[in-house]
Structure formats: structure tokens, C-alpha cells
Amino acid sequence: MRVLFIEDSERLRVSVTTGLRKEGFAVDTAGDGDEGLYLAEVNRYDVIILDLMLPGLDGLTILRRLREQGSDVHILILTARSAIEERVEGLRLGADDYLTKPFSFDELTARVQALIRREYRMKSPVIRVGGIEINTATKTVLRNGERIPLPPREYRLLEFLARRKGRVVTRTEIEEHIYDERVSPMSNVVDSAICNLRRMINVKGQPDIIHTKRGLGYILSDGDR
Amino acid sequence: MRSIRRYLTCRLLFGLFILVLGSNALLYYHIYGKTVAQFDKTLLSRARDLASMTEQDSEGISVEWREEFLPEFAARTDPGYFQIWNEDGQVVIRSPSLEGLDLPRITGSIGVPRFWNLVLPDGRPGRAIGMRFSPYIDEEDLPFVKDPKELQIVLAMDRAGIRSMLRLFLYGSLFVTMILSTGIIMMVPRVIVSGLSPLNDLSRHTSSIDVYRLGSRYPTDDLPDELVPIVTRLNELLDRIEKAFERERRLAADIAHELKTPIAELRSLSEVAIKWSDDMEFVNYSLKNTVEIACQMDRIVSLLLALNRCERDRQAVCPAPVELVGLVGELWRPWQKTAAEKEMDVEFQMPDKVVVSTDRTMLSSIITNLFANAVEYSPRGGHFKCLLREGAERISLLMQNSNDLLKEEDLPHIFEYLWRKEASRSSSTHTGLGLALVQTFARYLGIEVGTRLLASGDFCIALEIPVAFPARTTG
Known part of the structure; x- marks a missing residue:
């Protein structure tokens, strides 16, 4: 899942980004409003975490412009402004959630995950496909009750496919949602990641749950599609 | 504690009571005087009637008094009395009602009769008139009367009537006084309470104002002029x-x-x-x-x-001679590197030596803050100029730096606590308190601070530092 964090405090940017990446998110960051709006316009994010008081464009302007452009990306406002009227204004302008500083990192993560669940119309943090159970809250994967340790990149890929189970996911979509600004995906990086993921989650004698749709992309499903 | 209500009530009650009592007493004495004067007029009239009945001829003095003329002096019940004497004190005539008794012989002069109260021979209270008069002498007898006489007359009449009338009036006055006093006692406190009710409203309003309702104001409509x-x-x-x-x-x-x-x-x-x-x-x-x-x-x-x-006026100030040129140079040194990194054009124009009497630590804090702002808020490649000009009583320290941030409308706010041009407050080195401290310390040291934006956009701040430390500059 790909997140954009627009925040002018470098320390917050580094700490939150580090934590979110360790939680399995692909995170892009921006230190001012102009850069933040640019990234939000050119990339597809699952969630944008947006500070309000920013150098350059302020957070509410970014929010307003994105909504005016028809963007339906989930936006979580993260700000030191805590007055009710400020929260109300942010939510009325189209924000999906509001968290005030100082905040708990776990709460921020939980809210981001909740927004992602809402994005994929899921209430439960647990996704089951075939014999695999993916807990998006604890970022753990079980196969027949046994835990499968997955590196962050492979976990992100599995969760992304699982949230779209039964639907064909293109390579471009995978690139857009799994890799952040630090990675410059090459043409075969997605195929390589899929190959790795298959190797890690497949068990001999049991059907593969990741199916290749030639020329289209990949699909995660229980049966042979 | 003194109570205005109690004070006004007591004073007003006392005052009004005295006023009512006094006015009733005056009225009583006025009526009394008028009544007695009227009675005296009647006595005088009767005495003159009797005097006109007295005649002197060659044979002596005779009184033409007859009972039908003045019947009250011969009445059996409640009669009047009179008695006339000659110059020798011999009785010329006395009213039958006296039955041989004498009235006191007190008389005034001829034009001025004398009046007094007395007890009538029958024991009733009475009032008498005494006067001297000359009896009538007929023209025909004039040549024969060698020695015109002067007689004395005393006439007394019952004054019980006017006494009872005056007493009735007195009692009436006292009754009216009591009624008025009772009314005053009942009304005055109420009037005062009602009159002072705006003060109670004021008190109620005041008690309703707490720290959360400081926007509340006392209504001034329908307020007494005094309040x-x-x-x-x-x-x-x-x-x-x-x-x-x-x-x-x-x-x-x-x-x-x-x-x-x-x-x-x-x-x-x-x-x-x-x-x-x-x-x-x-x-x-x-x-x-x-x-x-x-x-x-x-x-x-x-x-x-x-x-x-x-x-709170608790800042310790230690004025001492401070060499300003050396201090400015010393304080600039830490900023030299940053200014060089930002490729700033820096210019200092200083005399050789300037000494002022001030608090070195506080002045250092002021200058350091201004250097920090000048360097950090100047755009890359900008310039910074620092001038020191000597005056007789004040030294001017001027700092001018490139600026692409501040606007004219920002200048009134730059000394406010925690004010920053950037709402984002991204900087971790600036607190938004530096210029507030500059202004506060400057006030303490008697330094005048002025700011302006030049036409070029440069921000300029001037410190007017007194050469001698002012006696008292805070507050």
C-alpha cells in the first residue's frame, strides 16, 4: 500500500516514514505544500497523510485542489491544530480522518490501515484466500495455521493482490502501489517479486493462488482462473 | 461597613421629621398669633367703646354705660369685666359683673394699649387690655373744664374659646405630624431601596462576570446619570x-x-x-x-x-561600560560562516571605539537575535549591512538585510510573542520569541527600536542606544 506523507517537520517525516515502511507501506514524502501537491497529482496513493501548516501551499489548499480535480484518495489530516472548528473545516473540505499532534504512532498506523480497508470496502483486517490468511493489522501471513515470514516488499505485494482478490491487477498498478519514490522499478521487477512471493507462499501439492493473466497482469484467487 | 441605604434612611427620616414638625409648629404659632391679635382687636374695640361713653364736664367725670349697650359686662353667666380709674386711682366705674371686686390696674400709654392674660374673677382664663384715655369733653363745656383728666381702663374677657380652638388646632397638627412621620418612615426606605436598585443591578452584573464572560459589559441604557x-x-x-x-x-x-x-x-x-x-x-x-x-x-x-x-519587572540589570564596536564584532563571529555559506554580501561600517553604559548580557542577546534573523531570513546571495553611528546622547546601530519574506503589513506583528511569518513553523532554530525578547530587553535598557521596509524590499531595524544608562526605563 502506498502512502504519501506531506509534513514540514523533518524529524516527523523521517520517524513516521521509517515506521510506516517497517509496517509494510511504501511511503513517499514531501516537505512543503507545492511538492506534496505535485506528488499527489502524479502518483496514485492509497492514503495521503497531510499536515495543514506547510511552507508554500497549505494543507487545506492541497486538499481543496485534489478534491476539485476529482481525486478520491483517502486523506488523513495530521496537524497541531486541534480546535473543533478546524477539524470540521478539514473534514468538510473532503478529508477522511483527522489526527492531532502529538499522536501515537500505532494510532496513526491503525487509522491509515482503516482508511485502506475503507478503500477496498473491507471491514475486517483479515483477508483469506485459499489456505492463506493475511492479517493486515499485524502484517502477518499464515498458511494452514503456520506463519510465513515475508520481507516487506513481498508482504506489500501479497496484501495488494489480496485486497483485489478475484480481480486482474496490472503490472503498472502494482508498481504504483508497491514501490515508493526510492525505487525505480524496472520492467521485470514486478515479475521478479511475483516469482519470489509464489516461492514463499506456495506449498507442494496445494494449488497456486497467484495466477498470471498473460498480457494483462496477475490475479489472486482460490481456484484455477 | 458604612451603608449608603442606612445613612440615607436615617438622615432623610430625621430631616423630614424635623421639617414636618417645624412647619407644623410654625403654622401653629402663626395661627395662634393671628387669633390672639384678632381677640386683642376685639378687646381694644370694646375698650374704645367704653372710652367713648366716658365724658368730662364741669361737674366731673361720668360714664354713659348702660347694660343694653354692652350686655356681656352685666351677664350672669360668663360675663366680661371692666373697670375705670381716675388719675388718683379712685374707681370711676366697674362692671356689675365684678360685684365689687377689682381688676389689676395695668395700663399702657394712650396710643399703646397693653394686653396680658389673667385669671378672671370667676376663675376662667381671660385676657385683658389696659390703656389710658382722655374722656370726651363737649364743646360747650370746654370753657368750664379747667383740668382735663386722664383715665385708666382695664377690660377683661373670657379667652377659653380661643384657647380651646388653638388646642384643637395643636392636636390636629400633632396628629398630622404623626401621620406624615409614619408615612415618611414607611416610604423613605422603599424610595431609597428603589433609588439604589441600579447599584444592586450593578452588583448582580459584576458577580455574573467571571473569566469566561469577560466580554460582558454593563448596560448603560436607562442608567441614572450619576452612575x-x-x-x-x-x-x-x-x-x-x-x-x-x-x-x-x-x-x-x-x-x-x-x-x-x-x-x-x-x-x-x-x-x-x-x-x-x-x-x-x-x-x-x-x-x-x-x-x-x-x-x-x-x-x-x-x-x-x-x-x-x-x-514582572524581575529582570536583573547590571549597567556597566560596554565597548560596542568590539561587542558587535564578537557577536557577529558565530554568524560569519553561515553568511558565507549563503553567499551573502556583508558590510560593516563602524567607528574605532564606542562606549555606552548598559547591560552587556541583555544587549548581547538583542544583537545576537537580530544577527540570527538577518542571516537566516536573508535569501541566498543576499546582503547584510551593519552601521554604527555616534550621537551626543545616543548611538544608532542599524542593520539592513535582503528580504523576500516580510511585507509592510507584517511589521506591526513582528514583535508579538511566537509570531512567525510562516504559519508552518517548520524552523526548529527559530522560536518566534526572538524579536519579542529584543523589544522587551530594549525597553528595559532604554533602547528605542524602529523597523521599516525599504523600497528595495530590504528589512531595516534601528537601535537607538543611550550612551548613559537611563535611571528608570522599564514599565
């Missing part, structure tokens, strides 16, 4: 209190807001470091930044405390 100036002053006082509270609240909110970001940073750095403590790179980054945040917060708190000390 209007008081209420106006009270409303002005409330204005000042509200502004002071608003400033304190805003400051508290600003401080809380200012501290929220470093606290959020601390918490986020710590939580992530604890959660992934095996990531030593991040843990080290977190620890290093934690120290920096602590220093930043310490800087904010120290500045706030310094400002608070000044506001």
Missing part, C-alpha cells in the same frame, strides 16, 4: 482586562501550539525507535534528535521565562 461615569469607567476597565486575558489566553494557546510539534517529534521518534530498536541507524538518529528537541524546547522555555521576568 453613567462609573459604569463607563467600569466598562473601560473590563475592556482592558478582557484584552489582557485574551493576550494571556492567546499566548498560552500559542505556547501550547509551539510545543506540540517538538512533542510530536519526540513521541514519534521514541515510539518508532522503541518498536524497531534493532534498527540502530534510526535509534541513533532518534537519540540525536531527541537531544536537539530538548535543547529547542529549553530555548523556548528560557526565552519565555526571560520575557516573563521582564514583564
Whole structure:
């Protein structure tokens, strides 16, 4: 899942980004409003975490412009402004959630995950496909009750496919949602990641749950599609 | 405690009582005087009637009194009395009602009769007139009367009638006085309470004003004229209190807001470091930044405390001779590197030596803050000019730097606590308190601070430093 964090405090940017990446998110960051709006316009994010008081464009302007452009990306406002009227204004302008500083990192993560669940119309943090159970809250994967340790990149890929189970996911979509600004995906990086993921989650004698749709992309499903 | 209500009630009751009593007494004595005068007039008229009945001829004095003319002097019940004497004191005539008794022989002069009260021979209270008169002498007898006589007459009549009438009037007056007094006693306190009710309203309104309702004002409509100036002053006082509270609240909110970001940073750095403590790179980054945040917060708190000390007039000031050129050079040194990194064009115009009497530490703090602002807020490749000009009583220290941030409308705000041009407050080195401290310290040291934006956009700040430390400059 790909997140954009627009925040002018470098320390917050580094700490939150580090934590979110360790939680399995692909995170892009921006230190001012102009850069933040640019990234939000050119990339597809699952969630944008947006500070309000920013150098350059302020957070509410970014929010307003994105909504005016028809963007339906989930936006979580993260700000030191805590007055009710400020929260109300942010939510009325189209924000999906509001968290005030100082905040708990776990709460921020939980809210981001909740927004992602809402994005994929899921209430439960647990996704089951075939014999695999993916807990998006604890970022753990079980196969027949046994835990499968997955590196962050492979976990992100599995969760992304699982949230779209039964639907064909293109390579471009995978690139857009799994890799952040630090990675410059090459043409075969997605195929390589899929190959790795298959190797890690497949068990001999049991059907593969990741199916290749030639020329289209990949699909995660229980049966042979 | 003195009570206006009690004071007014007592004074008014006493005053009104005396007024009512006094006016009734005056009225009584006026009526009494008029009645007695009227009675005296009757006595005089009767005495003159009797005098006109007295005649002197060659044979002596005769009185033509007959009972039918003045019957009251021969009546059996409640009669009047009269008696006439000659010059020798011999009785010429006495009224039959006297039955041989004498009236007291008290007389006035001829033109001026004398009146007095007495007890009539039958025991009733009476009033008498005594006067002298000359008996009538017929023209025909004039040649024969060699010695015209002067007679004395005393006439007394019952005054019980006027006495009972006056007594009735007196009792009536006393009754009216009592009624009026009772009315006054009942009415005055109520009138006073009603008259002082605006004060009670004022008191009620005052008690309803607490720190959360400082916007409330005393209504001035329908207010007695006497209270209007008081209420106006009270409303002005409330204005000042509200502004002071608003400033304190805003400051508290600003401080809380200012501290929220470093606290959020601390918490986020710590939580992530604890959660992934095996990531030593991040843990080290977190620890290093934690120290920096602590220093930043310490800087904010120290500045706030310094400002608070000044506001409470507790800032210790130690005036001593300070060589200004050396001090400016010494304080600039730490900023040289940053200015060079930003490729700034720096120019200093200083005389050889300037000495002023001031507090070195506070002045250093002022200059350091101004250097920090000039260097950090100047755009890359900008310029900074520092001039020192000598005057007889004041030294001018002018600083001018490139500026692409401040606008003319910002100048009134730059000395406010925690004010920053950038609402984002991204900078961790600036607290928004530096210029507030500059202004507060400057006031303490008697330094005048002026700011302006030049046509080129350059920001210019001037310090007018007194050569001699002023005796008292705070407040």
C-alpha cells in the first residue's frame, strides 16, 4: 500500500516514514505544500497523510485542489491544530480522518490501515484466500495455521493482490502501489517479486493462488482462473 | 461597613421629621398669633367703646354705660369685666359683673394699649387690655373744664374659646405630624431601596462576570446619570482586562501550539525507535534528535521565562561600560560562516571605539537575535549591512538585510510573542520569541527600536542606544 506523507517537520517525516515502511507501506514524502501537491497529482496513493501548516501551499489548499480535480484518495489530516472548528473545516473540505499532534504512532498506523480497508470496502483486517490468511493489522501471513515470514516488499505485494482478490491487477498498478519514490522499478521487477512471493507462499501439492493473466497482469484467487 | 441605604434612611427620616414638625409648629404659632391679635382687636374695640361713653364736664367725670349697650359686662353667666380709674386711682366705674371686686390696674400709654392674660374673677382664663384715655369733653363745656383728666381702663374677657380652638388646632397638627412621620418612615426606605436598585443591578452584573464572560459589559441604557461615569469607567476597565486575558489566553494557546510539534517529534521518534530498536541507524538518529528537541524546547522555555521576568519587572540589570564596536564584532563571529555559506554580501561600517553604559548580557542577546534573523531570513546571495553611528546622547546601530519574506503589513506583528511569518513553523532554530525578547530587553535598557521596509524590499531595524544608562526605563 502506498502512502504519501506531506509534513514540514523533518524529524516527523523521517520517524513516521521509517515506521510506516517497517509496517509494510511504501511511503513517499514531501516537505512543503507545492511538492506534496505535485506528488499527489502524479502518483496514485492509497492514503495521503497531510499536515495543514506547510511552507508554500497549505494543507487545506492541497486538499481543496485534489478534491476539485476529482481525486478520491483517502486523506488523513495530521496537524497541531486541534480546535473543533478546524477539524470540521478539514473534514468538510473532503478529508477522511483527522489526527492531532502529538499522536501515537500505532494510532496513526491503525487509522491509515482503516482508511485502506475503507478503500477496498473491507471491514475486517483479515483477508483469506485459499489456505492463506493475511492479517493486515499485524502484517502477518499464515498458511494452514503456520506463519510465513515475508520481507516487506513481498508482504506489500501479497496484501495488494489480496485486497483485489478475484480481480486482474496490472503490472503498472502494482508498481504504483508497491514501490515508493526510492525505487525505480524496472520492467521485470514486478515479475521478479511475483516469482519470489509464489516461492514463499506456495506449498507442494496445494494449488497456486497467484495466477498470471498473460498480457494483462496477475490475479489472486482460490481456484484455477 | 458604612451603608449608603442606612445613612440615607436615617438622615432623610430625621430631616423630614424635623421639617414636618417645624412647619407644623410654625403654622401653629402663626395661627395662634393671628387669633390672639384678632381677640386683642376685639378687646381694644370694646375698650374704645367704653372710652367713648366716658365724658368730662364741669361737674366731673361720668360714664354713659348702660347694660343694653354692652350686655356681656352685666351677664350672669360668663360675663366680661371692666373697670375705670381716675388719675388718683379712685374707681370711676366697674362692671356689675365684678360685684365689687377689682381688676389689676395695668395700663399702657394712650396710643399703646397693653394686653396680658389673667385669671378672671370667676376663675376662667381671660385676657385683658389696659390703656389710658382722655374722656370726651363737649364743646360747650370746654370753657368750664379747667383740668382735663386722664383715665385708666382695664377690660377683661373670657379667652377659653380661643384657647380651646388653638388646642384643637395643636392636636390636629400633632396628629398630622404623626401621620406624615409614619408615612415618611414607611416610604423613605422603599424610595431609597428603589433609588439604589441600579447599584444592586450593578452588583448582580459584576458577580455574573467571571473569566469566561469577560466580554460582558454593563448596560448603560436607562442608567441614572450619576452612575453613567462609573459604569463607563467600569466598562473601560473590563475592556482592558478582557484584552489582557485574551493576550494571556492567546499566548498560552500559542505556547501550547509551539510545543506540540517538538512533542510530536519526540513521541514519534521514541515510539518508532522503541518498536524497531534493532534498527540502530534510526535509534541513533532518534537519540540525536531527541537531544536537539530538548535543547529547542529549553530555548523556548528560557526565552519565555526571560520575557516573563521582564514583564514582572524581575529582570536583573547590571549597567556597566560596554565597548560596542568590539561587542558587535564578537557577536557577529558565530554568524560569519553561515553568511558565507549563503553567499551573502556583508558590510560593516563602524567607528574605532564606542562606549555606552548598559547591560552587556541583555544587549548581547538583542544583537545576537537580530544577527540570527538577518542571516537566516536573508535569501541566498543576499546582503547584510551593519552601521554604527555616534550621537551626543545616543548611538544608532542599524542593520539592513535582503528580504523576500516580510511585507509592510507584517511589521506591526513582528514583535508579538511566537509570531512567525510562516504559519508552518517548520524552523526548529527559530522560536518566534526572538524579536519579542529584543523589544522587551530594549525597553528595559532604554533602547528605542524602529523597523521599516525599504523600497528595495530590504528589512531595516534601528537601535537607538543611550550612551548613559537611563535611571528608570522599564514599565
